[in-house]
Amino acid sequence: MKKYILSLLISCVAFAQQTPAPKQTKSILITGGKAHIGNGKVIENSLISISNGKITTITDATNVRPEKHDIYIDASGKHIYPGFIAANATLGLVEIDAVKASNDENEMGQMNPHIRSIIAYNSESGLVEAARPNGVLVAQIAPRGGRISGTSSVVQLDAWNWEDAIVKENDGIHLSWPRSYSRSGWWAEPGGIEPNKKYDQQITEIQDFLNDANAYVASNPNVRDIPYEAMKGLDTGEKQLFVHVDGEKEIIDAILFKKKNNIKKMTLVGGYYAYKNVALLKENNVSVLLRRIHDLPLLEDEDVNLPYKNAKILYDAGIIVGLQNAGDMERMQIRNLPFYAGTCAAWGIDKEDALKLITSNTAKILGIDANYGTLETGKSATLFISEGDALDMRTNKVTNAFIDGRQISLESHQTELYDRYKEKYNAEK
Structure with missing residues (x-):
C-alpha cells in the first residue's frame, strides 16, 4: 500500500506544471539574432537588453559596444519574436x-x-x-x-x-x-x-x-x-x-x-x-x-x-x-x-x-x-528565441522564452514523453 501511495505521489509530481519563474533580478543581453519587431520591421543583427522585466535597449548590434550585463545569450543564426497572443481562448x-x-x-x-x-x-x-x-x-x-x-x-x-x-x-x-x-x-x-x-x-x-x-x-x-x-x-x-x-x-x-x-x-x-x-x-x-x-x-x-x-x-x-x-x-x-x-x-x-x-x-x-505585442524599448520583455521561422512548423524550435523578463520553462508533458521514448529507442539500437 505504501509503495502504491508513493508511486501515485511521484506520478502527480511528474505531471504537475513547472514552478513559475522568479522575478528578474539579473540583467540579460541577447545579441546576434534576427529580431522580428512585430510592427513589420526587422533588425537582422540585433542587440536586446532586458532589465527589471522591460526591454531597455533594442538596436542594430553593428558597431555597438554594449554595457556589462549579468547574463549573455548569443542568438546568432536564430530568430527573436515578441510573445504570441492568443485571443478569445479558453485555456485554463x-x-x-x-x-x-x-x-x-x-x-x-x-x-x-x-x-x-x-x-x-x-x-x-x-x-x-x-x-x-x-x-x-x-x-x-x-x-x-x-x-x-x-x-x-x-x-x-x-x-x-x-x-x-x-x-x-x-x-x-x-x-x-x-x-x-x-x-x-x-x-x-x-x-x-x-x-x-x-x-x-x-x-x-x-x-x-x-x-x-x-x-x-x-x-x-x-x-x-x-x-x-x-x-x-x-x-x-x-x-x-x-x-x-x-x-x-x-x-x-x-x-x-x-x-x-x-x-x-x-x-x-x-x-x-x-x-x-x-x-x-x-x-x-x-x-x-x-x-x-x-x-x-x-x-x-x-x-x-x-x-x-x-x-x-x-x-x-x-x-x-x-x-x-x-x-x-x-x-x-x-x-x-x-x-x-x-x-x-x-x-x-x-x-x-x-x-x-x-x-x-x-x-x-x-x-x-x-x-x-512588439519588441520596443520600454515594453515588457515578453519574447522568445527560435532556431527557425516561428510561423513554420518545420523550423520553429523555441530555445529560450521570457515573460516580463523572467526566463520560463519550456518543458511540458509532450516534451517529457519525447525524452522518455527517445531514450527508450536509442537504447534499443
Missing part, C-alpha cells in the same frame, strides 16, 4: 473535455455579463504549459455559452494563480449575435438552411437588456443588480464589446447596434464575411478576430481557399485584423496559432504582416499594446 477553463467537473467555460442562463472567466482560470493547466513551447505567451481568457457569455481578461502564461497572471482584467464583454438562419442535420449529413423566425425577437431581447442596464446605471439605485452593473463601461471604452458573428447580414446588424447604442469599442470575433462589409467596418472603427484559418469554407460553392485568404483581404483594406482559435479542440490547438499566421503568409500576406496578426494587431485589439 477546461482541462479534460470528458470530465464535466473540469469544465468552467460557460454558465447557466442567457445574459451573464457579470460572469468573469478569470475567476475560473487555472494557471496550472497542462494545456497552458503546452502552448508556451511554440511561443504563445499571452492569452485572452474568454467565456462561452448563453447570449451574453460573460467578461474576459488577459493573462500571461506563467503564474502561480489567476491573480498573478493578470495583464488586463475585465477587458471586454462577449456577445453571441443571433443567426438569421438555422441549419438542419449534422456535419456528416447536412440538411437545409432555414430562416430563423425568432431573429428579430432575439435582437430585441439584447437591446432591452442593454436599455435596462443603462437605466439601472443612470438611476444609481440602492439595491445592486450585478448583471446590469457589469455592462457599465461599454459607452466609455473602458470595456470592449466582442461580438461573435460570421454572417453578412448579422455583421451589418451588429455594427448598427454599435452605432445606435454609442458603444465605443467593438471587435467581431469570427467575422467570416467581414470582407463583404469593409466600408462599414472602417467607418465605425470595428476590428476583426478571424475564425480559425485551418478550416473549410462555410458554404459548399465558395472558394475552398477563402479561409486562408480572408486575413489578407481585410488587412489590405485597412482593417485591424487578428487571429483566434475558437472551435473543436480549441485549447489543444492553441499551440498551432503561429502556423495559422504562417498559412496566411502562404496565401498572399507579407510574412512580417502575417506576424502582426498574432502580435501587434492582437495587442491593439485587446488594449495591451502599450506593453505587449
Whole structure:
C-alpha cells in the first residue's frame, strides 16, 4: 500500500506544471539574432537588453559596444519574436473535455455579463504549459455559452494563480449575435438552411437588456443588480464589446447596434464575411478576430481557399485584423496559432504582416499594446528565441522564452514523453 501511495505521489509530481519563474533580478543581453519587431520591421543583427522585466535597449548590434550585463545569450543564426497572443481562448477553463467537473467555460442562463472567466482560470493547466513551447505567451481568457457569455481578461502564461497572471482584467464583454438562419442535420449529413423566425425577437431581447442596464446605471439605485452593473463601461471604452458573428447580414446588424447604442469599442470575433462589409467596418472603427484559418469554407460553392485568404483581404483594406482559435479542440490547438499566421503568409500576406496578426494587431485589439505585442524599448520583455521561422512548423524550435523578463520553462508533458521514448529507442539500437 505504501509503495502504491508513493508511486501515485511521484506520478502527480511528474505531471504537475513547472514552478513559475522568479522575478528578474539579473540583467540579460541577447545579441546576434534576427529580431522580428512585430510592427513589420526587422533588425537582422540585433542587440536586446532586458532589465527589471522591460526591454531597455533594442538596436542594430553593428558597431555597438554594449554595457556589462549579468547574463549573455548569443542568438546568432536564430530568430527573436515578441510573445504570441492568443485571443478569445479558453485555456485554463477546461482541462479534460470528458470530465464535466473540469469544465468552467460557460454558465447557466442567457445574459451573464457579470460572469468573469478569470475567476475560473487555472494557471496550472497542462494545456497552458503546452502552448508556451511554440511561443504563445499571452492569452485572452474568454467565456462561452448563453447570449451574453460573460467578461474576459488577459493573462500571461506563467503564474502561480489567476491573480498573478493578470495583464488586463475585465477587458471586454462577449456577445453571441443571433443567426438569421438555422441549419438542419449534422456535419456528416447536412440538411437545409432555414430562416430563423425568432431573429428579430432575439435582437430585441439584447437591446432591452442593454436599455435596462443603462437605466439601472443612470438611476444609481440602492439595491445592486450585478448583471446590469457589469455592462457599465461599454459607452466609455473602458470595456470592449466582442461580438461573435460570421454572417453578412448579422455583421451589418451588429455594427448598427454599435452605432445606435454609442458603444465605443467593438471587435467581431469570427467575422467570416467581414470582407463583404469593409466600408462599414472602417467607418465605425470595428476590428476583426478571424475564425480559425485551418478550416473549410462555410458554404459548399465558395472558394475552398477563402479561409486562408480572408486575413489578407481585410488587412489590405485597412482593417485591424487578428487571429483566434475558437472551435473543436480549441485549447489543444492553441499551440498551432503561429502556423495559422504562417498559412496566411502562404496565401498572399507579407510574412512580417502575417506576424502582426498574432502580435501587434492582437495587442491593439485587446488594449495591451502599450506593453505587449512588439519588441520596443520600454515594453515588457515578453519574447522568445527560435532556431527557425516561428510561423513554420518545420523550423520553429523555441530555445529560450521570457515573460516580463523572467526566463520560463519550456518543458511540458509532450516534451517529457519525447525524452522518455527517445531514450527508450536509442537504447534499443
